[in-house]
Amino acid sequence: MIKLTPQRLKFVESATEKFGDGAVLSRSQINEFVQSTGISNPSWFKRPKYRVGAAQYKLPSLGDIEKVSRNIKVSKPVSTPAPVVAEPVAQEAVMSLVATNMEIENLVPSPFEGFVPWGHFATIKKIVESKMFYPVFVTGLSGNGKTLMIEQIHAKLKKELIRVNITIETDEDDLLGGFRLINGETKFVPGPVIEAMERGCTLLLDECDLGSNKLLALQPVLEGKGVYLKKVNKWVTPKEGFNVMATANTKGKGSEDGRFIGTNILNEAFLERFAITIEQPYATTATEKKIVLGSMKKYGSVDEEFATNLVTWAEVIRKTFFEGGVDEVISTRRLDHIAKAFAIFEDKMKSIELCVNRFDDDTKESFMDLYTKIDAGVDPLAETETVNETEEDEDESESSF
Numbered sequence: 001m002i003k004l005t006p007q008r009l010k011f012v013e014s015a016t017e018k019f020g021d022g023a024v025l026s027r028s029q030i031n032e033f034v035q036s037t038g039i040s041n042p043s044w045f046k047r048p049k050y051r052v053g054a055a056q057y058k059l060p061s062l063g064d065i066e067k068v069s070r071n072i073k074v075s076k077p078v079s080t081p082a083p084v085v086a087e088p089v090a091q092e093a094v095m096s097l098v099a100t101n102m103e104i105e106n107l108v109p110s111p112f113e114g115f116v117p118w119g120h121f122a123t124i125k126k127i128v129e130s131k132m133f134y135p136v137f138v139t140g141l142s143g144n145g146k147t148l149m150i151e152q153i154h155a156k157l158k159k160e161l162i163r164v165n166i167t168i169e170t171d172e173d174d175l176l177g178g179f180r181l182i183n184g185e186t187k188f189v190p191g192p193v194i195e196a197m198e199r200g201c202t203l204l205l206d207e208c209d210l211g212s213n214k215l216l217a218l219q220p221v222l223e224g225k226g227v228y229l230k231k232v233n234k235w236v237t238p239k240e241g242f243n244v245m246a247t248a249n250t251k252g253k254g255s256e257d258g259r260f261i262g263t264n265i266l267n268e269a270f271l272e273r274f275a276i277t278i279e280q281p282y283a284t285t286a287t288e289k290k291i292v293l294g295s296m297k298k299y300g301s302v303d304e305e306f307a308t309n310l311v312t313w314a315e316v317i318r319k320t321f322f323e324g325g326v327d328e329v330i331s332t333r334r335l336d337h338i339a340k341a342f343a344i345f346e347d348k349m350k351s352i353e354l355c356v357n358r359f360d361d362d363t364k365e366s367f368m369d370l371y372t373k374i375d376a377g378v379d380p381l382a383e384t385e386t387v388n389e390t391e392e393d394e395d396e397s398e399s400s401f
Contacts, residue, residue, distance in 0.1 A: 003066050011042045015059055027055040043183050107160040107201060109151040114294025117152070118287045119145075120278045125153045128202065128243070133224035135244045135273060137208070139251050140280030142260070143331025146247040147206055149280070159241075160201030164192045166208050168262065172217035176229060188232045193221055200239030209248035209263040215270055218244075222273035244274075251277065259327075282318060285311055288332060295336045299343035306348055310335055313371045316380045328363050330356075348375070 177191035252266035341351035
């Protein structure tokens with residue numbers, strides 16, 4: 001005898017009345033039935049105990065259900081026609097393993113208030129507008145707007161974008177999909193790559209150079225072809241408009257100076273499948289000032305003089321960095337952090353100090369001293385040139401002896 005709770009018994013009685021005693025129901029029949037009757041979805045009924053075939057489940061016979069002492073009236077077995085059996089379709093058996101894809105109607109990125117198009121914005125925008133499959137690899141130092149640029153191009157064009165952050169642990173299961181436990185059942189859940197292919201949107205592999213050779217699972221995808229999901233015996237063909245873009249701090253050759261710890265040397269065959277590589281520099285002084293003023297406006301605290309000084313400060317530090325004078329650099333993202341801190345604390349020096357605290361003490365102190373000079377009206381670039389000229393004169397004097 002089978003013991004059922006009142007709620008489960010209600011489902012069996014109602015289903016028996018509609019389909020017959022001991023009827024075999026398909027998954028779709030169960031879903032349609034609970035939707036039409038308002039009965040709770042019987043996840044318990046989809047367990048192996050009641051499964052008689054692929055996505056097919058047999059109702060327990062009312063005669064086999066033990067009466068419980070809860071004043072529950074159990075109906076007598078009803079004389080019914082032969083059990084209703086769903087049509088056994090091989091494809092349905094496969095698809096029953098596949099969970100529903102992301103229940104998100106719109107994957108278009110949100111517009112970023114204060115964003116200033118610059119650099120290779122127009123180039124990448126043209127590629128997206130073409131709707132052609134043309135993989136793009138974007139490289140550049142941290143915090144110079146690589147990812148934001150790609151996101152805002154898609155926001156402007158109202159084009160869907162799926163961003164996947166790559167790590168050393170990212171594998172085929174994370175990218176193409178794998179089996180997951182859902183409501184007590186094991187189902188195949190498509191990964192973000194499959195989602196992007198089927199939606200015809202752009203797949204962004206962010207921080208791509210942190211990945212391993214497991215990224216080679218994307219080889220057929222990077223060729224614009226379909227991909228075979230061997231775990232569920234299914235072939236997926238990309239929809240028109242699908243493309244792949246990647247961002248990285250290196251060109252996939254590792255970080256020679258050790259600045260970007262964790263970056264790896266990517267397989268040459270993987271890199272070769274990206275049609276073009278775009279090198280993203282930091283913005284020019286004029287453009288960066290617009291960016292910082294846009295950030296200040298967004299955060300509700302605009303100070304044009306402060307914005308000018310910050311941009312000059314960052315430019316001097318970068319110049320020194322590229323000449324090998326310092327080991328750290330002020331990125332455009334860090335200037336945005338300072339603009340936000342200024343809106344919160346309304347104190348310039350405190351905002352800068354809090355945002356450079358992540359550097360070692362010597363670097364922090366030198367950066368703070370530099371800004372103090374700039375704020376006082378000293379031209380650090382001119383001062384640097386004077387020092388260099390003096391050193392050259394001294395070298396010439398020494399060589400004359």
